[in-house]
Structures are given as C-alpha cells and as structure tokens.
Amino acid sequence: MAAENAQAAGAGGRTTYAAFKAADEQWLKLRTQPEGEAAGPAPTFVTESAQPLPAAPQYDVVVCGGTLGIFAAAALAARGLRVAVVERGPLRGRAQEWNISRKELYELEHVGVASREELEACVAIEFNPVRIGFAWDLSPATFSAASSASTSSRLTEVWTRDVLNLGVRPDALVQLMRAKLEAAGGAVIEQAALAGISVHPNGCSLDVKTDSGAGAGAAAARLTARLVVDCMGHFSPIVRQVRWGTKPDGVCLVVGTCGSGFAPGNNTTADVILTNTPLQPAEAAFNRAQYFWEAFPAASGPSDRTTYMFTYIDAAPYRKPLAAMMDDYWRLMPQYQGVRLEDITFKRVLFGFFPTFKDTPLRPAFDRIIQIGDASGLQSPLSFGGFGALTRHLARLTNALTEAAEADALDRNSLGLIHAYNPGLSSSWMMQKAMSVREGDKPPPELINRMLAGNFRAMEKLGEATMKPFLQDVIQFQPMLATMGAQILTDPLSVPSLMAHVGPGPLAEWLGHMANLGAYTALHGAAGAAGLRAALAPGGAAAGLPARARFALGRLLDAWEYGSGKDYKL
Numbered sequence: 001m002a003a004e005n006a007q008a009a010g011a012g013g014r015t016t017y018a019a020f021k022a023a024d025e026q027w028l029k030l031r032t033q034p035e036g037e038a039a040g041p042a043p044t045f046v047t048e049s050a051q052p053l054p055a056a057p058q059y060d061v062v063v064c065g066g067t068l069g070i071f072a073a074a075a076l077a078a079r080g081l082r083v084a085v086v087e088r089g090p091l092r093g094r095a096q097e098w099n100i101s102r103k104e105l106y107e108l109e110h111v112g113v114a115s116r117e118e119l120e121a122c123v124a125i126e127f128n129p130v131r132i133g134f135a136w137d138l139s140p141a142t143f144s145a146a147s148s149a150s151t152s153s154r155l156t157e158v159w160t161r162d163v164l165n166l167g168v169r170p171d172a173l174v175q176l177m178r179a180k181l182e183a184a185g186g187a188v189i190e191q192a193a194l195a196g197i198s199v200h201p202n203g204c205s206l207d208v209k210t211d212s213g214a215g216a217g218a219a220a221a222r223l224t225a226r227l228v229v230d231c232m233g234h235f236s237p238i239v240r241q242v243r244w245g246t247k248p249d250g251v252c253l254v255v256g257t258c259g260s261g262f263a264p265g266n267n268t269t270a271d272v273i274l275t276n277t278p279l280q281p282a283e284a285a286f287n288r289a290q291y292f293w294e295a296f297p298a299a300s301g302p303s304d305r306t307t308y309m310f311t312y313i314d315a316a317p318y319r320k321p322l323a324a325m326m327d328d329y330w331r332l333m334p335q336y337q338g339v340r341l342e343d344i345t346f347k348r349v350l351f352g353f354f355p356t357f358k359d360t361p362l363r364p365a366f367d368r369i370i371q372i373g374d375a376s377g378l379q380s381p382l383s384f385g386g387f388g389a390l391t392r393h394l395a396r397l398t399n400a401l402t403e404a405a406e407a408d409a410l411d412r413n414s415l416g417l418i419h420a421y422n423p424g425l426s427s428s429w430m431m432q433k434a435m436s437v438r439e440g441d442k443p444p445p446e447l448i449n450r451m452l453a454g455n456f457r458a459m460e461k462l463g464e465a466t467m468k469p470f471l472q473d474v475i476q477f478q479p480m481l482a483t484m485g486a487q488i489l490t491d492p493l494s495v496p497s498l499m500a501h502v503g504p505g506p507l508a509e510w511l512g513h514m515a516n517l518g519a520y521t522a523l524h525g526a527a528g529a530a531g532l533r534a535a536l537a538p539g540g541a542a543a544g545l546p547a548r549a550r551f552a553l554g555r556l557l558d559a560w561e562y563g564s565g566k567d568y569k570l
Contacts, residue, residue, distance in 0.1 A: 020351055024322045026235070027353050030248070031315040039245035045237040046366055048199045053224055057203035059084050059187075060405050062225040064194055064206075066091045067170075068373045068390055069231030070177040074113045075398040077184035081405060084187040084223065086208060091178060091190050093170025096258060096306065096350060097124055099270075099296050100388050101163055101472060107391040111398050113180050122176060124299035125167040132471075133157040133274040134453040136446055138490065155276065156453035158460045163471045164272050167299050192221070197228060197238070197369065204228045204368050227401070227410055228369045233386075234355055236375040242365045248355030250381055250432050251315050255322065255329045256294075256308035259346040262339060264302040271295040272471060275452070276336055278445035279437060285324040288437040289313055290448045293336055300347070307333055308350065312382075312436040315355065322351055356381040358429055361419040364412040372397055376419060380473035381432040388472065392567070396558050403554060407547035414548070417555035422563045423516035424475035430510035434502050443501045450494050451487075458486035469568045476565035477521045480514070517564060524560040533557055 059082045063069040066087030077083040137154035191211040198205045206223040274293045289311045298304035360377030379389035400418045459467040466479040535542040
C-alpha cells in the first residue's frame with residue numbers, strides 16, 4: 001500500500017496500511033456495536049446551557065470539517081456572513097482525483113464562488129464515453145440458456161456521455177475555495193481538533209485544541225458562533241451522539257487501487273457501474289454479496305487507471321473485514337480489467353465504508369447546529385461520494401442558511417425545515433435493498449444483474465432525460481414510472497423473484513414514497529404556475545411577510561423542488 005506521510009482528511013484521503021487497519025477496526029466496531037439500551041449512555045459531545053454567551057459570537061457560522069465544508073464556507077462568506085472553518089488536520093484535498101460531471105462542477109459557478117475558467121483549471125482529465133454494464137443478456141434467445149452461458153458473453157452494456165467523466169484535482173479545488181473564503185474575510189483554523197460544543201440561547205461555544213507544531217503540544221482555544229455547520233462526515237462526533245445505539249440500515253463497502261500499466265488504447269473510457277459476476281457463493285467470505293465495479297482513467301499517465309469494487313450489505317456482526325474484500329479485489333480485478341497483477345504498478349490503495357440510514361436527511365437534534373454533506377445523509381444510499389451530492393444542494397443550502405441567519409431562525413425546528421422529508425431520497429432505499437442480500441436470503445444468483453440490466457436497458461430506450469438524472473442519484477416520478485413499466489414489459493418473468501427478494505414491507509414503504517414523489521412533483525408544478533418563488537424575491541408579493549415566514553415558505557418550495565428531483569436540469 002502507499003506509504004505517503006501526508007494524508008488528507010476526508011473520504012479517500014487516507015491511503016496508508018495503518019489507515020487501512022484503522023478503517024477495518026472501525027468497521028468491526030460498527031457491525032458489533034450494541035443497539036438500543038444495551039449501548040449504554042450516549043457520549044456527550046454537545047451540551048446545552050440556559051446561560052447566554054457573555055459576548056456576541058465571533059462568527060455567524062463555524063463550519064466543522066474542511067475538505068467538503070470549505071465549499072459551503074466559501075459560498076456563505078460570499079453572501080456576507082462571517083465564516084470560519086475548523087479542520088482537524090491540514091486543509092488539503094486528497095491526491096486521488098474526484099470523478100464528477102461537469103454539471104456538478106459548475107454548481108460552484110452558480111453559487112458565485114468561482115468562475116468557469118477557475119473551475120476548468122482544476123480539471124485534470126476528461127474522458128468519454130462511459131459504460132454501464134451488467135452480467136445478464138436481455139436477448140430473448142438467451143433467457144432460457146442463461147444458466148449455461150458464460151458471464152462475459154452475457155454482458156448487457158449501455159453507453160452514455162458526460163456522466164462522472166471528469167477527474168478534478170481535489171487539492172487545487174480545495175485551495176481555490178480556501179482563497180475565495182479568505183478573500184471574503186473568512187478564516188481557516190487548521191490542525192484544530194474539536195473537543196466539544198456548548199449550545200447557548202444566543203450562540204454556540206466550540207472548544208478547540210490546536211496543534212502549534214514543533215512538539216509544543218495542543219493549545220486550547222474557544223470559538224463562538226451563531227450557527228455551527230457539521231461537515232465532519234459519517235463519523236462526526238455530533239452525529240455519533242445523536243445516533244448512539246442505532247445501527248445503520250445499510251453500508252456501502254469500497255476497495256480499490258490506482259495503478260499504472262493498463263493498455264493506453266483501452267484506457268480512454270470509464271465504467272460508471274458494472275458487474276461481471278453473479279452473487280458471491282454462499283461459501284465465499286462475503287457470501288451472497290453482489291460486487292459492482294467502477295473504473296476511470298487517471299490523470300497521472302496514459303496507462304494509469306483507478307478501479308473500485310463496492311458492494312451494498314448490512315452491518316450484521318457476521319460480516320467479514322475489509323481485508324477479506326480486498327482479497328476478493330486482488331482475485332477479481334484482473335478478470336474485470338483483462339490484466340495480470342504482476343503487470344500493474346500500484347500507486348495507492350483506496351478504501352472506505354459508508355453507513356446509510358433510512359431516516360435521512362438527519363434532522364437537527366440541537367438548536368444552532370445543522371449537518372450537511374455526508375454527516376446529514378443528503379447523498380443517495382447508492383452513492384459513496386459526497387462531493388456531487390453537496391454541489392447539487394449547495395445553492396439551496398447557501399440560500400437557506402443565509403436566510404436562517406438573517407431571520408434568526410436558528411432553532412432546531414427552523415433548521416429542520418432545511419432538511420425536510422425528501423421522497424426521492426427515501427424511495428432510493430428500496431433500490432439499495434434490491435441490490436443487497438441479507439442473512440437468510442437466498443435469491444437466484446443472477447437476480448440483481450438481471451434486474452439492473454433490464455432497468456438500464458429501459459432507460460436507454462427512454463432517452464437521456466431519464467437515464468442521466470438517475471445516474472447522478474436524482475429520482476424523478478415520471479421517468480421512474482416509465483422505467484419500471486418498460487422493464488416489466490421487457491422482462492416480466494423477473495418481477496416475481498424481485499418482489500420476493502425485496503419483501504412486502506419494503507415494497508409497500510417504497511410505494512408510499514413513490515406516491516409522495518408524485519405529489520411533490522404536482523405541488524412543485526402548481527407552485528411554479530402560481531409564481532410563489534418569484535413572490536419571495538425582493539419586491540415580490542410576499543416580500544412584506546415577516547422574515548421567519550419568508551424563510552419557512554422558501555424551505556417548503558425547496559422541499560417540493562428537490563424532493564421531486566425537479567431541481568435537476570440536463
């Protein structure tokens with residue numbers, strides 16, 4: 001594994017063997033942790049006090065967690081708020097590129113924190129087309145022979161363009177956002193470990209231990225802010241306190257590498273999601289897991305390629321360590337990429353796991369504290385990258401948090417309006433359920449491949465307006481109904497097995513979310529026809545409403561727009 005000394009914070013930033021072992025220990029603790037009362041009292045990281053702060057807070061907003069938090073911080077500072085970022089390590093992006101779409105990157109231009117030229121300067125590599133593929137052949141002639149046909153000969157492929165087709169340099173992008181934040185008067189406090197937060201009626205007090213370097217040890221400091229934005233990721237100590245004794249409903253495990261030695265002529269396209277094997281057999285370490293692949297050309301050289309293998313499982317105690325999945329990666333990656341391990345020079349190993357909860361986004365549990373990014377669960381349970389989800393919501397979050405500060409709507413109920421129920425996000429839970437196998441389940445080995453092959457073949461026929469939002473984790477009502485209908489017509493024999501695999505309870509729950517998705521779509525359309533968004537603008541019909549009322553109405557319109565997926569534009 002890579003032996004780099006300087007490790008970036010955030011997802012994918014740690015690549016050393018010690019970091020891998022630490023991640024595996026964390027995964028062990030997660031899957032064996034007690035639940036409910038057996039977990040004992042929750043750790044106390046956030047406390048609440050009835051005593052006001054003795055002086056006005058230093059900042060309007062303190063963002064905790066800088067690798068992704070710097071983007072929100074820069075956007076809020078551009079709106080005139082006094083903002084600081086607290087980062088426990090040095091604020092740097094990881095060496096490995098972030099793979100995103102240009103549309104997601106340009107959201108930073110939309111919120112006014114960077115020009116298009118500045119963003120393009122952070123693009124390290126671009127490639128097209130990209131592939132989606134599953135080890136199942138939808139040709140009618142092969143249905144009856146499926147059990148005897150080889151996996152490679154039964155691959156259903158769909159190709160598209162401009163989805164996750166950029167590799168951007170996180171280090172350059174993070175430094176650009178830092179420069180924008182500091183130019184707007186914001187502050188970055190690095191090498192600063194957050195030790196606790198006390199919530200007061202007029203603000204928050206943050207206990208910070210800063211490392212002054214040169215062996216001087218940690219120095220205590222105290223920051224005060226009207227609002228704390230928690231962008232510390234899945235394992236935020238605040239989220240740990242709030243979710244104490246609750247196991248995640250699902251987990252996405254990821255392992256991968258970046259290496260050189262791939263044939264340059266075959267290294268010009270990417271795989272967004274692909275399978276080349278059925279479910280792992282019952283006797284395998286990750287028994288009955290469905291492995292998925294992603295692969296992208298890397299900017300470090302024409303023969304350099306990044307490959308990820310991931311799976312969706314539960315956090316049951318019997319699940320195996322990441323090391324066992326890494327062993328499967330070494331065994332299966334050569335077959336997937338058509339290479340020999342001895343011909344590849346591996347530059348770094350990539351790994352992580354991403355717990356997901358059905359009750360997302362996480363509603364604030366305290367006044368004056370709100371989660372964003374991975375800490376909030378705003379990303380789809382099918383995704384293991386939070387940057388795209390953050391940029392999609394960045395304009396909404398920037399407007400909402402700015403208006404909350406202006407209206408002093410910083411209590412937990414008001415902040416909860418920012419993280420309202422999202423039927424599109426909630427409906428994606430059945431998809432993760434359908435793509436995973438729990439203990440005791442015995443679905444046909446090809447079931448998941450067959451389902452996804454039919455799903456994406458249907459989307460291909462329906463066109464880019466259906467496929468591209470879905471590939472970027474946006475669920476929309478009419479495209480989803482059309483896809484399901486087309487899939488049933490294409491492969492009706494798969495439906496009974498799929499329904500049995502998902503189960504009646506989750507299926508009924510999904511139907512409820514889909515009904516709400518349809519209702520939100522209709523409400524968003526009606527609000528647009530009535531001009532409600534324009535009425536909230538300066539000089540509009542609703543401009544005379546009290547600030548808190550305008551804030552609440554704006555969040556309702558946001559909920560309908562983003563909850564229906566209608567914020568997405570091709």
